[in-house]
Amino acid sequence: MYTIKEAAEIMNLPASTIRYYDKQGLLPFVGRSDSGYRTFSETDIGMLRMIECLKSTGMPIKEIRQFCLWVQQGDSSLQQRCDMFRERRKAVQEQMEQLKKTAEIIEYKCWYYETALAAGTEAVHRREPEEG
């Protein structure tokens, strides 16, 4: 079992963030010591990793809470959780497509500015360079 500080180090998160997640209902599974200290098992760390994964897909905390509640409910929520991950898959695919388009524009702009820099002026991109 880990303390909140250890869990924070493993997750590379501030302890205050983990407390905030707990307060938002994301960590209903976390146990407490006799003196009221949070105790994190390996399984709990695994759930924290899943939470961070969902967060990295842009999922808001409210929806992650719903997922955590479903996990608590056991097999009766399998369908909801399955649907949720399918939706996430779609969202991530869309993010990848968006990011690819963005990457192309940024790539073009890198070329644009490298060329402009070589010429000393952005004016090279205005028209075909004239001779003479």
Add this chain to the structure above:
Amino acid sequence: MYTIKEAAEIMNLPASTIRYYDKQGLLPFVGRSDSGYRTFSETDIGMLRMIECLKSTGMPIKEIRQFCLWVQQGDSSLQQRCDMFRERRKAVQEQMEQLKKTAEIIEYKCWYYETALAAGTEAVHRREPEEG
């Protein structure tokens, strides 16, 4: 020239957002009509598109403002703008790698829940299924 409403329609943004960007110094190039109305040229729309592109890379508004100021300054800021796009390229590459890892986990979870759903219980994932 477009009104703010037309620009908003083209960009698929609320007009209030465009006014907010202007207030934050992202649109120093936007002109005004005699009566003080913002007027957007095709070039301005192009800059708005660039702003949205930078935003989609997660760039904060303060940094986008710096870019917009550099554009205003002309050729003397070519090096800074080039550097900025190279940094953005790196950031986007990292985002793509992160997203790929996330996609793999989500994909695994889709399989995990589809399998669990078929079995009627998550328990199938605890160990090798026993016979008899």
Add this chain to the structure above:
DNA sequence: CTTGACATTAAACTCTAGTTTAATGTTATG
């Protein structure tokens, strides 16, 4: 048994990125 490094909480605060409101001005159309 005290000191330091942990832990707890509620509540206040911060930051980012807008949105909404209210009061007012402009312009195109019937």
Add this chain to the structure above:
DNA sequence: CATAACATTAAACTAGAGTTTAATGTCAAG
């Protein structure tokens, strides 16, 4: 020239995701 549909501003408000503070409790080491 009245009306509707635009536009302007400053200022207040909101939401989301934490962070910070203050007061207090716990525990291990010297």
